[in-house]
Amino acid sequence: MRENRLQPNLDPHSLARELSNRLLIDGTLRPALSGRRFAVVNPATGAAIADAAEGAAADVALAVDAATRAQKLWAKTAARERGKLVAECGRLLNEHSEELGRLIALETGKALRTESRIEASVVADIFTYYGGLGSELKGETVPFRPDMLTLTIREPIGVVGAIIPWNVPVMLMALKIAPALVAGNAVIVKTAEEAPLAALRACQIMNQLLPPGVFNLLTGDGPGCGAPLVAHKGVGKVTFTGSVETGKIVYHAAADKLIPVTLELGGKSPMIVMGDADIDKAVAGAVAGMRFTRQGQSCTAASRIFVHESVHDSFVDKLKGKVDAMTMGDPLDEATDIGAIISKPQFEKVKSYIRIGEETPGMRAWRCSAMPKDPRLMDGLFVQPVIFTGATNDSRVAREEIFGPVTCIIKFRDYEEAIAAANDSEYGLAATIWTRDLKTALDATHRLEAGFVQVNQNLVVQANLSYGGVKNSGLGKEASLEAMLEHFTHKKTIIMNMA
Numbered sequence: 035m036r037e038n039r040l041q042p043n044l045d046p047h048s049l050a051r052e053l054s055n056r057l058l059i060d061g062t063l064r065p066a067l068s069g070r071r072f073a074v075v076n077p078a079t080g081a082a083i084a085d086a087a088e089g090a091a092a093d094v095a096l097a098v099d100a101a102t103r104a105q106k107l108w109a110k111t112a113a114r115e116r117g118k119l120v121a122e123c124g125r126l127l128n129e130h131s132e133e134l135g136r137l138i139a140l141e142t143g144k145a146l147r148t149e150s151r152i153e154a155s156v157v158a159d160i161f162t163y164y165g166g167l168g169s170e171l172k173g174e175t176v177p178f179r180p181d182m183l184t185l186t187i188r189e190p191i192g193v194v195g196a197i198i199p200w201n202v203p204v205m206l207m208a209l210k211i212a213p214a215l216v217a218g219n220a221v222i223v224k225t226a227e228e229a230p231l232a233a234l235r236a237c238q239i240m241n242q243l244l245p246p247g248v249f250n251l252l253t254g255d256g257p258g259c260g261a262p263l264v265a266h267k268g269v270g271k272v273t274f275t276g277s278v279e280t281g282k283i284v285y286h287a288a289a290d291k292l293i294p295v296t297l298e299l300g301g302k303s304p305m306i307v308m309g310d311a312d313i314d315k316a317v318a319g320a321v322a323g324m325r326f327t328r329q330g331q332s333c334t335a336a337s338r339i340f341v342h343e344s345v346h347d348s349f350v351d352k353l354k355g356k357v358d359a360m361t362m363g364d365p366l367d368e369a370t371d372i373g374a375i376i377s378k379p380q381f382e383k384v385k386s387y388i389r390i391g392e393e394t395p396g397m398r399a400w401r402c403s404a405m406p407k408d409p410r411l412m413d414g415l416f417v418q419p420v421i422f423t424g425a426t427n428d429s430r431v432a433r434e435e436i437f438g439p440v441t442c443i444i445k446f447r448d449y450e451e452a453i454a455a456a457n458d459s460e461y462g463l464a465a466t467i468w469t470r471d472l473k474t475a476l477d478a479t480h481r482l483e484a485g486f487v488q489v490n491q492n493l494v495v496q497a498n499l500s501y502g503g504v505k506n507s508g509l510g511k512e513a514s515l516e517a518m519l520e521h522f523t524h525k526k527t528i529i530m531n532m533a
């Protein structure tokens with residue numbers, strides 16, 4: 035331990051101020067070299083809660099230097115020892131779970147009870163999971179020639195750049211840094227402009243245990259801080275979660291250096307409800323899958339719900355009833371189910387899609403859940419969840435990722451028609467089918483074009499289950515042992531001539 039043990043601070047406002055104007059480089063919290071900063075805003079009120087340091091190319095260079103030095107020693111630490119330290123980070127993060135949940139709620143606008151507290155607990159679980167996998171960094175012996183011992187070993191890549199978004203900032207950071215560290219890499223995280231604080235706090239907590247420079251955290255904007263990180267010659271791998279457009283920019287930049295990239299991008303995930311489905315379960319699955327409690331700000335949001343005509347009306351009624359009963363309000367209030375949209379641009383984008391849907395012939399918007407009445411929230415970025423009925427798969431709201439609390443119900447008659455429409459999308463992240471018929475369920479799991487397919491449930495990311503998309507939803511997997519092996523190591527072949 036290098037500093038006095040941090041104590042959890044359950045007042046997220048004071049914690050946000052404490053974390054102001056800090057990058058974490060080489061184990062030290064410090065402002066950006068330029069001294070520049072930008073405001074972090076509480077989306078539920080519009081009030082500034084902190085200033086974040088505006089990291090830029092010079093800070094990237096410092097972080098890469100520190101990471102390069104630290105990685106050499108870290109890679110020499112026994113894999114199980116690295117794992118033990120990462121698991122210990124999990125234990126410490128768990129002690130700070132409530133604090134992290136409150137800070138996530140404050141900066142992202144996600145409700146504490148339904149979202150932010152859960153995210154914080156999953157973070158600790160991810161570290162604990164990967165912490166146990168140090169000894170799984172195994173190679174193989176290969177039958178080649180009897181007088182030659184031929185084997186493969188797994189080596190770390192070196193310095194990893196991890197670029198994260200704002201919707202589940204600490205969990206998505208954990209999915210990148212825990213496996214990268216256990217595999218023997220050093221990491222430089224670049225947080226999203228909108229939500230840098232809880233990720234920084236998590237790193238400050240881990241900094242009590244891990245060697246300086248093994249992981250570093252930069253706050254700053256995409257072009258000014260993310261782009262130089264990807265472009266830096268000392269960064270040997272980039273793992274990115276965010277939009278398709280930015281993912282493509284990152285992929286191009288990485289191609290210039292010929293380095294490997296993992297991309298977790300957008301989605302327009304279909305949910306197919308067959309006529310024989312348990313409708314109550316399917317409705318609950320739609321509420322969970324659409325992430326209404328996260329204001330729909332999820333790349334796996336079940337934003338295209340195909341419902342068989344025989345159960346369409348009852349499904350829609352029940353879904354409206356459930357979403358209507360949800361409480362929108364202050365994210366830190368335990369009574370709140372649904373919080374605020376992350377930022378003004380995102381808020382405007384969601385509202386423009388709602389207008390587009392309302393103007394689409396044949397479609398009808400059902401606005402659910404009451405707007406908050408609390409006068410302190412009057413400037414907050416709240417949007418009533420919208421369920422569109424009468425949608426077709428070729429409407430814009432069914433094709434484009436909205437990243438807001440907006441879903442479309444598309445009525446179908448025939449299973450083949452539903453499968454074809456579900457696959458008629460540029461995305462392929464997640465999909466679900468709801469049916470009591472095993473044959474249909476199995477058939478759909480094979481035919482749905484997605485990286486993550488579930489039957490009669492709609493769970494979120496789970497440690498130990500590979501997660502990642504096909505088509506425009508991305509490249510590569512996260513959350514599993516394979517993710518660590520495939521994305522954070524390279525395989526070296528060794529031949530020893532014994533003759």
Ligand code: ADP
Pocket residue numbers: 197198199200224225226227254255256257259260261264275276277278280281283284
């Ligand atoms: P969103 O539109 O939802 O903010 P982005 O994909 O733009 O999603 O952002 C995801 C992450 O990518 C953020 O951390 C952002 O700062 C970063 N980013 C944005 N532009 C670039 C870029 N040109 N190079 C590297 N990172 C970037």
